[in-house]
Amino acid sequence: MNHENPSPQTPADTGPELMIDAKLSSVALRLPLYWFSDPAMRAKYRIPHYLIGGLVRYRMSELHTWASSNQAVKAHDHCSDPGELDCGQSDTGVPHA
Numbered sequence: 001m002n003h004e005n006p007s008p009q010t011p012a013d014t015g016p017e018l019m020i021d022a023k024l025s026s027v028a029l030r031l032p033l034y035w036f037s038d039p040a041m042r043a044k045y046r047i048p049h050y051l052i053g054g055l056v057r058y059r060m061s062e063l064h065t066w067a068s069s070n071q072a073v074k075a076h077d078h079c080s081d082p083g084e085l086d087c088g089q090s091d092t093g094v095p096h097a
Helices: 024-031 033-037 038-047 058-071 072-080
Strands: 049-053 055-059
Touching: 024 033, 024 055, 033 038, 033 055, 038 049, 055 058
Parallel strands: none
Antiparallel strands: 049 055
16 A cells, blocks of 8 residues: 655635726725726826726736835825825925925
8 A cells, every 4th residue: 555645735726816996906005096097097107907898907916016116106105104294295284385
């Protein structure tokens, strides 16, 4: 009787990655909704997306990769800090002239 060790178990295949809409993408990445819903902004920021039957869909893994390497996202994160004063507003919340 030959008792060979079974092959190492691999993680179960979870199937294809779910695709999400612009609103969920915006919330997940804490970025403006119009970046994901406006075709010109998607092109400007080169946001990875798919057109499926007239709907725009995103993959979170691709968005995270894009966000980690995109300077505009990093600048937006920097300016979304409520205590940050050098992103175009004064300490009163009024835009600089």
